[in-house]
Amino acid sequence: MTTRKLLLLPGDGIGPEAMGEVSKIIAILNDEAAAGFETETGLVGGAAYDAHGAAISDADMARATAADAVLFGAVGGPKWDAVPYDLRPEAGLLRLRKEMALFANLRPAICYPALAEASSLKRELVDGLDILIVRELTGGVYFGSPKEIVDLGNGQKRGVDTQVYETYEIERIARAAFEAARTRHGKVTSMEKRNVMKTGVLWNEVVSRIGRDEYPDVRLEHMLADAGGMQLVRAPKQFDVIVTDNLFGDMLSDIAAMLTGSLGMLPSASLGAVDAATGTRKALYEPVHGSAPDIAGKGIANPIAMIASFAMMLRYSFAMTREADALEAAIAGVLEAGTRTGDIMAPGCRQVGTTEMGDAVAAALRGTLAA
Missing domain, CATH: 3.40.718.10 (Isopropylmalate Dehydrogenase)
Incomplete structure (x- = not known):
């Protein structure tokens, strides 16, 4: 079975909450599609500064470079407003982009x-x-x-x-x-x-x-x-x-x-050049939204942008087109059924929190893959 090594960098604010919902998707794909995902989790942003005095440690930077793909959450917040400019949480993301040579950012x-x-x-x-x-x-x-x-x-x-x-x-x-x-x-x-x-x-x-x-x-x-x-x-x-x-x-x-x-709906992919020898490329995937410190820890953040970023990973890093299509269809189906987080709530719909939205997408995906 193919092994696919992922580095998860949840970061700050709502990043860890949204990342937790992707972990459910990874588990389903390993179970239902023999995806072979192996994950490590590192620190980036303010969380890394608190632990290491830098926005990303050299060790986690090395893990990012060695991984088949990186899934990134969000960084920053008022807690770190007084941090020196070169050590600010956002410096971790800039370092990842630069050292992994991620020159192309795709934002659908x-x-x-x-x-x-x-x-x-x-x-x-x-x-x-x-x-x-x-x-x-x-x-x-x-x-x-x-x-x-x-x-x-x-x-x-x-x-x-x-x-x-x-x-x-x-x-x-x-x-x-x-x-x-x-x-x-x-x-x-x-x-x-x-x-x-x-x-x-x-x-x-x-x-x-x-x-x-x-x-x-x-x-x-x-x-x-x-x-x-x-x-x-x-x-x-x-x-x-x-x-x-x-x-x-x-x-x-x-x-x-x-x-x-x-903003809670939009994913992105940051891609490097294709290696001529291996046919692979360095890649980092992240939601467009920020760390949203005002709602962090409340369990109300929309995880769809993070889940959709993982769908882009399936498509661009692993050529898992069927699984990417199934995950994107699961998201669309959940929304069509009227399940909404607060940021996209509409009359007649059912409002849920982060965990419930993640559960709904995961259940829809499992049903699609099992069909």
Whole structure:
């Protein structure tokens, strides 16, 4: 039997609660599908800082690098607001992305028909929505140098963040977007700010060349990122795959998430390059929502984004398409039956907590796999 080694990094806030529901799914797949998952659990974020004085320890970083895939919860919270900048909880996630070379972040924004009324937009704008945002993850302003605050004297300071992109970084994320579009509806929208940023000019130039020379079968359009944000809330179903840089991708994917009704519904995958020798790739999967410290420990968090992130893991890391389809169908079925956590509650539905939602999805999955 194939052994698949997973590292679970629950993190802070609601991360451990949501991760606990995925453990039920893993157990079912081991029982019903002989999946062979073996799990280790590590610390990241504030939890790691409290234990080790760092946002992730060298030992857990080594485990992440050695694992077949990493499932990540959430990090941060007011408890660690005074922690030095380089040791802040979010530094653990940035280190994972950088050292695992996870350059491509895939964030689907799917509006389940049962949740169309939960969106802040009218039903007709979001019913059937299926967008994939492909965000460059290891370059741009988050990693550019210099990044500093300089004391100028006389009570004045200067903050500096540097936006840097090289050709190869844009090429590889563009190819990831075009490849994804080939499996969907054949359209890529590239978003940048070429009107005011030199990196935007280069981005536009490189994506245009890759599209023209390597993917002539995929339709490519360009849009300024601020206009893209406006169009996401005006007519979101015009988009198929959106490719953009690290900063704009962070913001645009959160906008897209809210179109679906709740941040608690959105998964993501962060992927490295495919190893030519082994055919495998480093990968980390995480829900788009944060640590939500205001509801942590109350048993009311929505675990669906974490469970759906695990479904993406099945699909992208292990080619377990049947099981991924079954898990996503289980989520849709539970929602269609009217089972809801508070963030997606609607009249006539039954409100449940984190554990009950996880139990419902697990039962639906078990029934599908046994059929």
